[in-house]
Amino acid sequence: MDHGEDSDHATATVPAAPPPGPRLHDAVEWALRAPSLHNSQPWRWRIGADGVALYADPLRRLPETDPDRRDLVISCGAALHHLQVALAAAGAAVRVDRFPDPEDEQLLATVRPVPGAADARAAALWPALGRRRTDRRRYATDPVPASTWTALGEAARERGATLVPVTGPARRAALDDVLARAADQQRRRPGYLAELMSWTHRLAGARDGIPATARPARPAPRGADPNRAFPQGRLAAAGAGAAAGDGAVLAVLCTPGDTGPDRLRAGEATSAVLLTAVAAGLATAPLSQALELPSTRSLLARDVLHVDSRPQLVVRLGFPVDDRELPRTPRRPLAAVLAR
Numbered sequence: 001m002d003h004g005e006d007s008d009h010a011t012a013t014v015p016a017a018p019p020p021g022p023r024l025h026d027a028v029e030w031a032l033r034a035p036s037l038h039n040s041q042p043w044r045w046r047i048g049a050d051g052v053a054l055y056a057d058p059l060r061r062l063p064e065t066d067p068d069r070r071d072l073v074i075s076c077g078a079a080l081h082h083l084q085v086a087l088a089a090a091g092a093a094v095r096v097d098r099f100p101d102p103e104d105e106q107l108l109a110t111v112r113p114v115p116g117a118a119d120a121r122a123a124a125l126w127p128a129l130g131r132r133r134t135d136r137r138r139y140a141t142d143p144v145p146a147s148t149w150t151a152l153g154e155a156a157r158e159r160g161a162t163l164v165p166v167t168g169p170a171r172r173a174a175l176d177d178v179l180a181r182a183a184d185q186q187r188r189r190p191g192y193l194a195e196l197m198s199w200t201h202r203l204a205g206a207r208d209g210i211p212a213t214a215r216p217a218r219p220a221p222r223g224a225d226p227n228r229a230f231p232q233g234r235l236a237a238a239g240a241g242a243a244a245g246d247g248a249v250l251a252v253l254c255t256p257g258d259t260g261p262d263r264l265r266a267g268e269a270t271s272a273v274l275l276t277a278v279a280a281g282l283a284t285a286p287l288s289q290a291l292e293l294p295s296t297r298s299l300l301a302r303d304v305l306h307v308d309s310r311p312q313l314v315v316r317l318g319f320p321v322d323d324r325e326l327p328r329t330p331r332r333p334l335a336a337v338l339a340r
Contacts, residue, residue, distance in 0.1 A: 051112035077267015139318030141247030
């Protein structure tokens with residue numbers, strides 16, 4: 001997805017959890033921190049007296065990068081899970097209805113507080129909401145502990161997805177080949193590069209897109225970095241990381257099918273995995289480029305993963321070389337994303 005990160009406030013401190021009770025406006029504001037393709041924030045929200053409705057915003061779909069709106073729905077799924085985490089931290093149990101209206105494809109979900117105990121596992125992810133960033137720098141070579149992989153797999157399964165780590169030199173080489181093919185094919189698509197430039201060179205004061213502070217100042221050579229090739233930014237390399245090599249591990253989130261609900265669930269699983277990783281001290285970056293083309297999606301499932309399930313997103317994980325907190329990327333204010 002090559003997503004944006006957090007809010008645009010100047011301070012880096014994590015606010016205290018909201019007071020007990022379902023503060024719906026507060027929870028939606030936390031949901032706005034979710035990652036999205038090029039930080040496009042393709043969602044709209046309607047807040048009522050008894051719940052929240054999440055809508056896709058078709059005006060924020062990137063047609064050259066995301067022709068079948070796969071990334072749009074996954075991005076909205078990540079926001080949906082962020083909302084559930086915020087409400088759980090406020091002590092609210094919720095009922096989530098996904099795609100509740102067959103006549104309205106833009107209405108992705110409704111969330112209503114209900115009597116009962118809040119989801120303790122979701123509430124435990126609350127502190128990670130304020131710390132998560134998409135880190136496109138190199139990662140340390142320290143291995144991710146087995147216990148962390150177990151927790152990440154459980155986080156995905158709870159949201160209806162599976163997380164498949166790509167381990168071993170042969171499988172990683174095959175995945176790198178798929179990533180390189182996707183990048184080459186997209187560079188040849190008319191309009192793709194113009195769309196990429198549009199979302200990385202926003203007007204001053206814009207509350208979306210990927211600013212230079214979130215893009216590496218010295219991108220790795222083509223083929224040596226699984227991240228999407230963005231224009232050069234101002235994000236400094238992480239010390240000895242470049243010299244020591246990148247220790248990132250790639251894992252793929254898969255779902256049983258490839259329907260709208262599957263993609264929404266994949267987005268929820270993306271959020272759950274990223275927040276669980278952050279809570280364990282890992283750096284993270286969601287990568288969607290290999291999934292944006294039918295040909296490379298098929299290669300990924302058949303030649304890399306050897307699964308019948310549908311790959312939805314690649315997640316890059318590892319320990320940060322530099323533990324200084326990354327700058328936050330901008331977010332649109334709540335008033336700008338409320339449906340009238």
